[in-house]
Amino acid sequence: MTMSHDQDVLNVQDEFIFPAVRPLYENPLVLTEGQGVRVKDIDGREYLDMFAGILTTSVGHCNSKVVARMSDQLKTLGHTSTLYVTKPQVEAARLLASIAPGKLSQTFFTNSGTEAIESAIQMAFVHTGRSEVIGLRQSYHGRSFMTSNLTAVGSWRPLATSFPGIKHVQTPYPYRCPYKQPCDASCTEKFANDIEDVIRTTTNGKPAAFIAESVMGVGGYIVPPEGYFERAAEIIRSYGGLFISDEVQSGFGRSGDHWFGIEHSNVEPDIMVMAKGIANGAPVGAMTTRPEIADSWQSKTISTFGGNPISMAAASATMEVMIEENVPARASEQGGQLLEGLLKFKDEFDWIGDVRGKGLMLGLELVENKDEKKPFASKAQALLESCREEGLLVGIGGLHGHVIRLGPSLLVTATEIEEGLERFGRACHKLGAR
Ligand SMILES: Cc1ncc(COP(=O)(O)O)c(C=O)c1O
Known part of the structure; x- marks a missing residue:
């Protein structure tokens, strides 16, 4: 047919x-x-x-530089797995480190945002030796068992079964702020109090991480009130947990003026997760963190397709265009x-x-x-x-x-x-x- x-x-x-x-x-x-x-x-x-x-x-669709780099790579070396070192993967990681905030410099590449979020939560659990994570209501983090549970938009959660250790706090949603209209920086403390309240009441007081999209995507492009992420980072760190920024939608210049949405706040995340715009449509996800956090992952890990040379050629070419064009x-x-x-x-x-x-x-x-x-x-x-x-x-x-x-x-x-x-x-x- x-x-x-x-x-x-x-x-x-x-x-x-x-x-x-x-x-x-x-x-x-x-x-x-x-x-x-x-x-x-x-x-x-x-x-x-x-x-x-x-x-x-x-x-842009079919960007000529990205297409050329991918086609050249396809004709040179199409696949290796992470059992071998390739130039395209290390080049993409180096470029990513050059635009990532602060000390975030080591990357694990995956095939999707879901997998990168899954890896970031695993990373936080491994690093802290803890197993509870705080997310935002109305967030979207992926489609796997864990990430669909971390997601807090009901229509995107296929199962009634809950993944253990996931807690959700109030959405810092200015248009529907329950405290004051128009919502402003004075509401920040109230939204932040909910994080502390959830930690104290629904966890053992030892959360591994707080995760949030710096601009909530699927939830409807919600931008939290000023100072929210500074307070959230302060609170999670005071309880010994890590701050994870989900930049899958908001990363790579998308939010304007900065490379990553979280940079609009005075917060350097402990782990950052990216996908979507990183490779102009090639299937690439990434989790980037500081070396001392990455070091604590001591068990073996592998990704057959993560860091694939063709996807990595797309990622490097896309980031180079983004840097040249100052996106x-x-x-x-x-x-x-x-x-x-x-x-x-x-x-x-x-x-x-x-x-x-x-x-x-x-x-x-x-x-x-x-x-x-x-x-x-x-x-x-x-x-x-x-x-x-x-x-x-x-x-x-x-x-x-x-x-x-x-x-x-x-x-x-x-x-x-x-x-x-x-x-x-x-x-x-x-x-x-x-
Ligand atoms: C903020 C955010 N995180 C994670 C994901 C999951 O990414 P993927 O669909 O590549 O698995 C998405 C997808 O829409 C997203 O918007």
Whole structure:
């Protein structure tokens, strides 16, 4: 069977792919090509991609430097396993250390964010000799048994069985702050108190780690109030635990001005986890830490595909492009332009309750009305579809699926942002002001 039409492909998907793997849109989109911030579907229709395969094609679809480096590597040496040393792996690790904050210098490469988070928690348990971890409600950390339990968005947790030792604290969520509106730095202490309270009441007082996304991704691009991470780090360290920053979405310049989202706070994490944008779509995850922490992992460990030469060539080429193009500055500038445009829509439409995020990681929280802030999931779904009709790809998230998420390639230009805003505006107008 030749699959030349979307319906043919969709039929095969239905028959042979797990139904739990649910694509976006009522009528799923079949993509066949991509270049920069543009993708094409199977019928040749072009879209402006403002979601970048979930913030992953960080330097654009089929970036020529990344493609060339991967193709060269594929023709030279395609696989070794970590039983052998390769130049591509050590080069990628060295580049990563050159942009990682402070003393974070040693890396373990994996094939996905899930695996890297799993490794980071294991690392914290091994290093501290403890086995309890504190995470945030509304966080997303992966799809394995442990990481889906660490995840605290119910719809992404497949099992009723709990992984032992995982505790969740209050979401530092300014738009829905239970303490004060508008939420500000004075609420930080109250959110932080919850961390201490959870440690004292639900653990044996000896947690191995606190883990958080520096900007919460799947949860709806939530940015904690000022000073939150400084307090969280102080508290977890006062109980002898490590601070782990999940930079899977917010890393590599995405949040603007800095290479990693946590650098907006005055906190140097003990362990940092990355994936997605690190290799422009090649399957790479990474956990990076200080040598004395890495040293405490004394048992043997291996990854057959982690650190694979082709993936590592992609990671190095992607990081080199990011450094050449100074993507933290670009994300700040283009993100500022995008934020300004989106804020205008907030004034115009009753159902846009909040516009927020950092750099090129921006979201709109949709509500039934601005006073009661009831999540408006059906409107978010309608807006997603309406954007598609306008040839614009965006994402969706939030606990109720009511947050529209934008996260284009970090090389997106001012003109492309302008075009995206025009298309987004037309998509919003189709849904009416109320
Ligand atoms: C913040 C965060 N951590 C971890 C993961 C898991 O990464 P992966 O899907 O590569 O396993 C994701 C994926 O969306 C994520 O957003």
